[in-house]
Amino acid sequence: MENFEKLFILFLFALIHTIVLVDANFSKSMYITWGAQHAILQGEDLQLVLDKTSGSAAETKKRFLFGTIESRIKLVPGNSAGTVTAYYLSSIGSQHDELDFEFLGNSSGQPYIVHTNIYTQGNGSREQQFYLWFDPTADFHNYTIHWNPTEIVWYIDSIPIRVFRNYENEGIAYPNKQGMKVYTSLWNADNWATRGGLVKTNWTNAPFVAKFNHFRARACKWNGAISINQCALNIAANWWTSPTYKQLGYAQLGQMNWVRNNYMIYDYCRDTKRFNGQMPPECFKAQF
Numbered sequence: 001m002e003n004f005e006k007l008f009i010l011f012l013f014a015l016i017h018t019i020v021l022v023d024a025n026f027s028k029s030m031y032i033t034w035g036a037q038h039a040i041l042q043g044e045d046l047q048l049v050l051d052k053t054s055g056s057a058a059e060t061k062k063r064f065l066f067g068t069i070e071s072r073i074k075l076v077p078g079n080s081a082g083t084v085t086a087y088y089l090s091s092i093g094s095q096h097d098e099l100d101f102e103f104l105g106n107s108s109g110q111p112y113i114v115h116t117n118i119y120t121q122g123n124g125s126r127e128q129q130f131y132l133w134f135d136p137t138a139d140f141h142n143y144t145i146h147w148n149p150t151e152i153v154w155y156i157d158s159i160p161i162r163v164f165r166n167y168e169n170e171g172i173a174y175p176n177k178q179g180m181k182v183y184t185s186l187w188n189a190d191n192w193a194t195r196g197g198l199v200k201t202n203w204t205n206a207p208f209v210a211k212f213n214h215f216r217a218r219a220c221k222w223n224g225a226i227s228i229n230q231c232a233l234n235i236a237a238n239w240w241t242s243p244t245y246k247q248l249g250y251a252q253l254g255q256m257n258w259v260r261n262n263y264m265i266y267d268y269c270r271d272t273k274r275f276n277g278q279m280p281p282e283c284f285k286a287q288f
């Protein structure tokens, strides 16, 4: 065993008693920040409602640095054009980090778009979009963001759809210093969401309802200071496969390729026109 590894494991044993792992349901971990008059937050369930008067939103009480954030979501059924359901992590300030899942509604019988993005130190512009291989309005599905010091993985029903790896040592910013809250919201974005704003929200179908349940943040509570905190090290030992942080195995890579080959509809790394040929540096790095 390498000396480093020995030291690392000793270090973990020394820390094992100081761990804070949060694992809670919606009512325990979140509060409603907008549209409280018609959103519902109860036990394992959160219902966000949008009507002509207001959308709604909720966020976690705590901030996290690294972890697995999981929720089951049933999206607005029927004609949801113009609505956006968002489920994301974000820190605060102009140099903020953010990890996004957004669901862009569509006319009845037309597919939802799953929009993903990542901001590092205030800089986004890394959109990737997908269609789904199921009807996301018929039932609840598992949308999970796994964020460790080595990589970030977006999962749908345990199928990885996107990875963003840490290439900080090559000058590409990585979110590992700022704690993030988990946010959810349902709002009217008919100025851009459906076919670039061409399709407007049809309010005769209101109220629009997005349902969430089984929220789990198996995550490290952020203490506001250090980056790779004690909890992250513990998670590394117990669940991210010590001592290297978990990365995808071959079977999961196969699943991810299946999604990306068949369901991906936009990738910023292929949008040479947008970046005028000056592609973002991570586009030249392996992302798996």
Ligand SMILES: *[C@@H]1O[C@H](CO)[C@@H](O)[C@H](O)[C@H]1NC(C)=O
Pocket (backbone or CB within 6 Å): 023, 024, 025, 027, 028, 042, 043, 044
């Ligand atoms: C939510 O979580 C809290 C804390 O873990 C627990 O006390 C409560 O019973 C849970 N409620 C439901 C409905 O699961």
Ligand SMILES: *[C@@H]1O[C@H](CO)[C@@H](O)[C@H](O)[C@H]1NC(C)=O
Pocket (backbone or CB within 6 Å): 070, 142, 143, 144, 155, 157, 158, 159, 214
């Ligand atoms: C949701 O997906 C994540 C990531 O694959 C997985 O760890 C978790 O167990 C899943 N949750 C459920 C309830 O299946």
Ligand SMILES: *[C@@H]1O[C@H](CO)[C@@H](O)[C@H](O)[C@H]1NC(C)=O
Pocket (backbone or CB within 6 Å): 104, 105, 106, 107, 110, 111, 112, 113, 193, 194, 195
């Ligand atoms: C809505 O569905 C149409 C037809 O499949 C598609 O062209 C359009 O991009 C979709 N828009 C959104 C926002 O999902």
Ligand SMILES: *[C@@H]1O[C@H](CO)[C@@H](O)[C@H](O)[C@H]1NC(C)=O
Pocket (backbone or CB within 6 Å): 202, 203, 204, 205
């Ligand atoms: C809005 O929805 C109602 C009820 O489904 C429908 O009758 C009406 O034609 C729709 N309006 C537009 C502009 O599509």
Ligand SMILES: *[C@@H]1O[C@H](CO)[C@@H](O)[C@H](O)[C@H]1NC(C)=O
Pocket (backbone or CB within 6 Å): 123, 124, 125, 126, 278, 279, 280, 281
């Ligand atoms: C912001 O991100 C874009 C896209 O990834 C990249 O091209 C650009 O260089 C970044 N800007 C800064 C200041 O990091």
